[in-house]
Amino acid sequence: MSKQKVLIVDDSEMNRALLTDILEGSYDVAEAEDGAQAIEVLSQNDEDFWLVLLDIIMPGIDGFGVLESIREHQWSNRVVVMMISSDGSPENINRAYSLGAFDYISRPFDAMIVHRRVENTLMLFARQDDLERRVKEQVVEQQKNNDLMISILSHIVEFRNGESGPHIQHVKGITELLLQHLLAMTDQYQLTEDDIQLIVTASALHDIGKVAIPEEILNKPGRLTDEEFAIMKSHSAIGSQMLLDLPEEQLASPLISVANAICRWHHERYDGRGYPDGLVGEEIPICAQVVSLADVYDALTSERSYKKAFSHEKALSMIIEGQCGTFNPLLLQCLTEASDELAAMKGIG
Incomplete structure (x- = not known):
């Protein structure tokens, strides 16, 4: 020694x-x-x-x-x-x-x-x-355990939803990529590296409310009726409520706070035409804005029970042209700047 x-x-x-x-x-x-x-x-x-x-x-x-x-x-x-x-x-x-x-x-x-x-x-x-050193090791180990449990829960949701397992990993990867570009572009949101990792981890829980949606609606191969779509849309509020029903001592966790915002508001749109609350612009937490865009991009470029996968170029075009709702202009700029990285991440063109 x-x-x-x-x-x-x-x-x-x-x-x-x-x-x-x-x-x-x-x-x-x-x-x-x-x-x-x-x-x-x-x-x-x-x-x-x-x-x-x-x-x-x-x-x-x-x-x-x-x-x-x-x-x-x-x-x-x-x-x-x-x-x-x-x-x-x-x-x-x-x-x-x-x-x-x-x-x-x-x-x-x-x-x-x-x-x-x-x-x-x-x-x-x-x-x-x-x-x-021991405390740091324990914190790292606890974080690994938290990530594991979140991964298991999110994959249960994906399995029941009939979607491919990589969707959660794709959303996490795209979320981190967009946040890194946003951090380099502006200090408007005062994000730190710790904030980014927290949002990335919490993003895996964005669709947990789908466990309460009937399977025949989740995996319906055709277009949903208005009534079925209303039921489907309820998953964001349900997911939020599931988190809010956790024991009080767990509600104080930053992870739960961020995950709750993502669950409830990842279907909101920048022009106020999203759901469930019709939030407008920066009323939508930035964590939910980024996960929303990541979720839409991955959904477009992935095959689902009701559609074929779009190409990377077509997905970008649809998002930028507003065919999937209105997004934060800064995030659309991040999406454009990260285009090559996104295509490489998903192995598509």
């Missing part, structure tokens, strides 16, 4: 040698003879170092200047700073702590105490690092 790396920063060669002698048996020690050199070393290797032993009084950039640089570059997220100085004034000690120093050792010092304080500090941060 490799040794933890420590950087000693002091303009006195004798002081550096003394500290190196104390620590080199247990740690991989590097030295910097002033503040400027310390900043240069950290800028090139900040992820390698666990701890910096930092003097205050140095020519040029002093210890406080190094602390300010460490904070500015956010190196303090990865490296621990311990001040070690003959200046033990309360003002300097308080200033060091306010700039992010973890500990302050005054000279003259006892070699055993220095070694023990360095050892205890690094042990504490190693445990914290291990705890953070």
Whole structure:
């Protein structure tokens, strides 16, 4: 196992040698003879170092200047700073702590105490690092489990609907592609990468309300009657209600909130002629707008019980010309820009 790396920063060669002698048996020690050199070393290797032993009084950039640089570059997220100085004034000690120093050792010092304080500090941060790693692993595992359960549920809906299993994956892929283009195009919706992944995951639940629709309507090969179409349209409100009926503690989840918006409003249209609520323009949450467009594109380019698949070019033409309802002009621009990627994703032309 490799040794933890420590950087000693002091303009006195004798002081550096003394500290190196104390620590080199247990740690991989590097030295910097002033503040400027310390900043240069950290800028090139900040992820390698666990701890910096930092003097205050140095020519040029002093210890406080190094602390300010460490904070500015956010190196303090990865490296621990311990001040070690003959200046033990309360003002300097308080200033060091306010700039992010973890500990302050005054000279003259006892070699055993220095070694023990360095050892205890690094042990504490190693445990914290291990705890953070374990928490991240648990979060990732939980997310995998959530994705698995959502995938199973959505595929049950697709199986009953008689549609191909890839539809859910297509909608997720198209949704992510459109969102990435939208993110690059505008900051109007203030989307983050986390937002995008949340919407992509929730998109798999857009049609869960179809579990309540009679199978003879879901899989009817011909045109639906007005009465049958009214029943079919109810799936968006039903899916939303299914989510709203979850236990109260689950309703607070961002995933459920986004999934609910997608379920209820992915058949709304930008001109207000959609359903179930006739929302207009930006009244429709952007998550539902994007999933709506992804769903329509995949439906057009896929074979269904009531129709053959349209070509990629024909599907784009139908959407842009408004034959499938009116969509957000920005999203239509994203769809056009992503044309080649969409065709490649579905393997069509």
